[in-house]
Amino acid sequence: MILSQARDAFFRWDWVFDHLDDVWDKVREHLVLTGIALGVGLAIAMVLSVIALRYRRSYGPITWVTGALYAIPSLALFAFLVPITGFSVLTAEIGLVSYTLLILIRNIVAGIDGVDPAITEAALGMGYGRRRLFFEIELPLALPVIIAGLRIAAVTTIGLVTVTALIGQGGVGFFILRGLNRFFSTEIVLGTALSVLLAVTVDVALLLLERAVTPWARRRAAA
Amino acid sequence: MADTAMISLAGVTKVFPGSDAPAVDRLTLDVAEGEVIVLVGPSGCGKTTTLKMINRLIEPTGGRITVAGDDVTAVPAHELRRRIGYVIQQIGLFPHRTIGDNIATVPRLLGWDKRRIAARVAELIELVDLEDGMQHRYPAELSGGQRQRVGVARALAADPPVMLMDEPFGAVDPIVRARLQDEFLGLQARLHKTIVLVTHDIDEAIKMGDRVAILNVGGVLEQYDAPFRILAEPANPFVEDFLGSDRGIKRLSLISIRDVELEPGPVVAATASVAEARAAMDRYGVAWVGIGGDDGSLGWVWGDDLAAEGTLADMEPRPFRIRLSGDDSLREALDTVISTHAKVAPVFDGDRFLGVLTAEGISREIVQ
Numbered sequence A: 001m002i003l004s005q006a007r008d009a010f011f012r013w014d015w016v017f018d019h020l021d022d023v024w025d026k027v028r029e030h031l032v033l034t035g036i037a038l039g040v041g042l043a044i045a046m047v048l049s050v051i052a053l054r055y056r057r058s059y060g061p062i063t064w065v066t067g068a069l070y071a072i073p074s075l076a077l078f079a080f081l082v083p084i085t086g087f088s089v090l091t092a093e094i095g096l097v098s099y100t101l102l103i104l105i106r107n108i109v110a111g112i113d114g115v116d117p118a119i120t121e122a123a124l125g126m127g128y129g130r131r132r133l134f135f136e137i138e139l140p141l142a143l144p145v146i147i148a149g150l151r152i153a154a155v156t157t158i159g160l161v162t163v164t165a166l167i168g169q170g171g172v173g174f175f176i177l178r179g180l181n182r183f184f185s186t187e188i189v190l191g192t193a194l195s196v197l198l199a200v201t202v203d204v205a206l207l208l209l210e211r212a213v214t215p216w217a218r219r220r221a222a223a
Numbered sequence B: 001m002a003d004t005a006m007i008s009l010a011g012v013t014k015v016f017p018g019s020d021a022p023a024v025d026r027l028t029l030d031v032a033e034g035e036v037i038v039l040v041g042p043s044g045c046g047k048t049t050t051l052k053m054i055n056r057l058i059e060p061t062g063g064r065i066t067v068a069g070d071d072v073t074a075v076p077a078h079e080l081r082r083r084i085g086y087v088i089q090q091i092g093l094f095p096h097r098t099i100g101d102n103i104a105t106v107p108r109l110l111g112w113d114k115r116r117i118a119a120r121v122a123e124l125i126e127l128v129d130l131e132d133g134m135q136h137r138y139p140a141e142l143s144g145g146q147r148q149r150v151g152v153a154r155a156l157a158a159d160p161p162v163m164l165m166d167e168p169f170g171a172v173d174p175i176v177r178a179r180l181q182d183e184f185l186g187l188q189a190r191l192h193k194t195i196v197l198v199t200h201d202i203d204e205a206i207k208m209g210d211r212v213a214i215l216n217v218g219g220v221l222e223q224y225d226a227p228f229r230i231l232a233e234p235a236n237p238f239v240e241d242f243l244g245s246d247r248g249i250k251r252l253s254l255i256s257i258r259d260v261e262l263e264p265g266p267v268v269a270a271t272a273s274v275a276e277a278r279a280a281m282d283r284y285g286v287a288w289v290g291i292g293g294d295d296g297s298l299g300w301v302w303g304d305d306l307a308a309e310g311t312l313a314d315m316e317p318r319p320f321r322i323r324l325s326g327d328d329s330l331r332e333a334l335d336t337v338i339s340t341h342a343k344v345a346p347v348f349d350g351d352r353f354l355g356v357l358t359a360e361g362i363s364r365e366i367v368q
Helices: A002-008 A013-018 A020-054 A056-071 A074-085 A089-113 A117-125 A130-167 A173-182 A185-213 B047-054 B077-082 B099-103 B105-109 B114-127 B144-156 B174-191 B202-208 B227-232 B237-243 B247-252 B274-284 B330-339 B359-367
Strands: B005-014 B024-032 B036-040 B062-067 B084-088 B162-166 B194-199 B211-216 B220-225 B267-269 B288-292 B298-302 B345-349 B352-357
Touching (some): A013 A020, A013 A185, A020 A089, A173 A185, B005 B194, B024 B047, B024 B062, B047 B162, B077 B084, B077 B105, B084 B144, B099 B114, B099 B144, B105 B114, B144 B174, B174 B202, B202 B227, B202 B247, B220 B237, B227 B237, B237 B247, B247 B330, B330 B352
Parallel strands (some): B036 B194, B036 B211, B084 B162
Antiparallel strands (some): B005 B024, B005 B062, B345 B352
16 A cells, blocks of 8 residues: 555645645644754853853853764764653754754844944943943844844754654654655655745845844945 | 142052053142043053043052042942043944933933923033934944934933043044034033043044143053143153154144234235335235225235236125134144245134234244
């Protein structure tokens, strides 16, 4: 039965339409896993970046550790974690979050460092305190660079979520894994296409977000 | 002096970490209320360091600084800074905020209510001569000169009694710079702020300062006095050298024509004889003669066009194209003397002829 299906056609639309509920569920799961990873990753990265900016000497160790996390093959990481945290969302997220940190921290620190020193000097000279300077001046001006990092992290994470299918999560990666097991090309193609589509959509959405939150960046003197 | 000083530096020293030589060495200097003083000197003279110690962007390693009688260390640095206007060369406008929001920076930090801020922003836009509606634009949409004006407006926003300006006109081209300097002097004449301005440009220092402090490398004060007195009596060879070889010409730019005595010039009445006209020309060694009208106006004719004898009655005098006024400086008068055929500088009050300045007369003003 399974084998005959696989031989039928490379991609069967009728199968997709029969399983639309399933597809929708997995897309939603994929977005939730990605969203949590990016949200938690951004929060941790922000804290570590503030530490790195405040105590310059910590920037080296922070990038070293997050760089090491980034370098661990995802398969191996999940294999290590499963005995501890099981086939759970937590296991998936530990991995996914780990992979966002290096990109996000690098971009946050570079973004804040890239703010024109004349602007921070003017702000301090007019009586800004450190905290308000960070939130009202430095962070908004660093947004284009931070969001650029977020876009890379998002695309990376969306691809990586499919791997978590191995530990019972995976979003649309579920179709890829099951398709492989059943030699059913429709599912493999579907999972792959959905993953790519999600990555492109989220990337474009973040680009539009960047445009929306940095209206000043597109206005230039006519002369 | 100490009683009326708005800003007072007493033995202020700054040694940067890792450096043996002080950047500023026991500097003592008072600034009176409503006065513009200019810190000028070669690079490494500590002028910017000195400025930044007043608003504590740099903390001194020794000495005491007071503003309006209060030690600057008596309040937290950010509170102190909100009471002191600050303008820097790169201006440092916030690119993500509109011009209106940029100007509103310090009032916001001080927690003014929205209506008061809006009213103040509108007032400042007008004060610094920016177009109405400019407050909704972003800094990137403005020209260099406009940005500089916004920088000044932003520094003035909370009406601070003291302003610190670090090369405020350094980022614009020379023509715009001269105009902005004039505008700023006009503004200061109305606002009477106490201003410390840093520049490396001695001409700017002479033009802008009520007093000029000339600093040497290592933050050593070489001379602190009115520009005119510094030019007239440089305290030492360093100052003399720093002022340049054209000190006399620089002094001329500080003297208004209205403050000097004018000479009658080669001028006769319309009823005068040709002989009298020739005598007047000879006295000044010029090739023309001025013919005064009953209403105080003045025209002129070439000496070659005079008849051999008789009177000037049928001459048709030409109007003067070169007209100096009492507001012009002796530097402009000298320029007229040496660069026109007139050979003297005629001075008018509107259409009324007041007299002339000669090269000898101008020289006498600075040699005396």
